[in-house]
Amino acid sequence: MYKSLNIAEMIKSRAKEKNISLKTMLSDLSLGSNTMSNMRHDRMIAADSLARIADYLGCSVDYLLGRTDNPEINR
Numbered sequence: 001m002y003k004s005l006n007i008a009e010m011i012k013s014r015a016k017e018k019n020i021s022l023k024t025m026l027s028d029l030s031l032g033s034n035t036m037s038n039m040r041h042d043r044m045i046a047a048d049s050l051a052r053i054a055d056y057l058g059c060s061v062d063y064l065l066g067r068t069d070n071p072e073i074n075r
Contacts, residue, residue, distance in 0.1 A: 025053070
């Protein structure tokens, strides 16, 4: 089972690696400012929002979900 808290931590970590602030990312993606807070409180975001975040951070959704240690997108 996927925990939204773990996914939020992966997003935060990847954004930090890319020197991207979460506030900027959420604004650029037109996601609510409470998105990360909601995830930390065990509320999962929509799949399309997660996919947009992964694209923005240059990684796969599988990486954010913790299904792989490789952030590269497999094409």
